Amino acid sequence: MAQLTLHTRSGSYEVPLETNQTIVAIAKKNKVVWGHTCQRGVCAQCRTQVLEGAEYLNEVTKEEKLRLRKAERAEGYRLGCQIQIVKEGDVKLAHRPY
Secondary structure, eight states, rough: OOOEEETTTEEEEOOOOOBBBBBHHHHTTOOOOOOOOOOOSSSSEEEEEEEGGGGGBBBOHHHHHHHHHHHHHHTTEEEEEEOHHHHHHHEEEEEEOO
């Protein structure tokens, strides 16, 4: 069965994989602190580094292209409020706010 692993400053959490939900929503549902404010891709408090499983995620959104530099995106950074898992597979993400 596919796993979703969320790494935060307070530890690592294995949570149920849910498709078509944002990472911020999944973290909130599972009581994992994943900093966020706007949930629209503006504040970037939910900046996330994809460590594994990028192929199971949605495409980078226009909000992410506006907020994150090209170099950040090349290093696997996304916004937790924009990332959605679109197909089953092991995904590992780390909360990396500025």
